[in-house]
Amino acid sequence: AQSVSQHNHHVILSEAASLELGCNYSYGGTVNLFWYVQYPGQHLQLLLKYFSGDPLVKGIKGFEAEFIKSKFSFNLRKPSVQWSDTAEYFCAVNARNQGGKLIFGQGTELSVKP
Amino acid sequence: GAGVSQSPSNKVTEKGKDVELRCDPISGHTALYWYRQRLGQGLEFLIYFQGNSAPDKSGLPSDRFSAERTGESVSTLTIQRTQQEDSAVYLCASRSNRTSSDTQYFGPGTRLTVL
Numbered sequence: 001a002q003s004v005s006q007h008n009h010h011v012i013l014s015e016a017a018s019l020e021l022g023c024n025y026s027y028g029g030t031v032n033l034f035w036y037v038q039y040p041g042q043h044l045q046l047l048l049k050y051f052s053g054d055p056l057v058k059g060i061k062g063f064e065a066e067f068i069k070s071k072f073s074f075n076l077r078k079p080s081v082q083w084s085d086t087a088e089y090f091c092a093v094n095a096r097n098q099g100g101k102l103i104f105g106q107g108t109e110l111s112v113k114p
Numbered sequence: 115g116a117g118v119s120q121s122p123s124n125k126v127t128e129k130g131k132d133v134e135l136r137c138d139p140i141s142g143h144t145a146l147y148w149y150r151q152r153l154g155q156g157l158e159f160l161i162y163f164q165g166n167s168a169p170d171k172s173g174l175p176s177d178r179f180s181a182e183r184t185g186e187s188v189s190t191l192t193i194q195r196t197q198q199e200d201s202a203v204y205l206c207a208s209r210s211n212r213t214s215s216d217t218q219y220f221g222p223g224t225r226l227t228v229l
């Protein structure tokens with residue numbers, strides 16, 4: 001069965017610090033990979049996704065993620081966080097031949113101190 | 115255009131009662147998903163509808179859970195004889211019918227509390 005593991009439950013950073021959130025998945029076939037974000041009081045929205053091509057993908061608000069197939073990883077990065085990045089971040093994967101249902105990690109809560 | 119909407123936003127019920135949760139997907143989106151998020155956990159897939167195909171019910175946790183969708187419109191998720199462990203936020207998402215890599219757009223969720 002597919003599974004997704006996010007390494008950090010809660011990350012606290014100061015503004016301008018660099019961010020890296022870990023995500024590993026378990027699945028032997030071809031997958032699509034996603035990072036979703038949930039800002040306080042808002043609903044889930046897509047940050048970025050990978051499905052083919054360049055393994056380094058760029059998303060909104062300066063976020064990027066790198067797919068490393070050999071490591072089954074899809075880590076999220078941002079060089080300099082802002083207070084407004086405070087949110088919960090979810091990594092998710094779906095298998096190409098299974099209708100698109102997403103398997104989510106447990107989420108990482110990011111708190112950025114001004 | 116309008117996003118995915120869900121109602122009610124909050125539902126408090128007593129153990130043993132039935133509840134119905136509603137999802138209105140984005141117009142033209144043929145794929146619709148239900149997920150739930152229990153406190154401190156990630157989202158769990160429940161059920162998936164794609165057009166007129168038989169739904170993928172593989173994520174439903176018990177036979178107390180069921181869902182319907184009429185054509186490519188509204189979906190309802192029904193939980194019968196609710197239990198306290200059913201307390202969670204129930205999220206609906208819709209996607210266009212192109213590929214599985216297409217973005218799923220999420221609604222605001224229904225927070226269900228079973229007393």
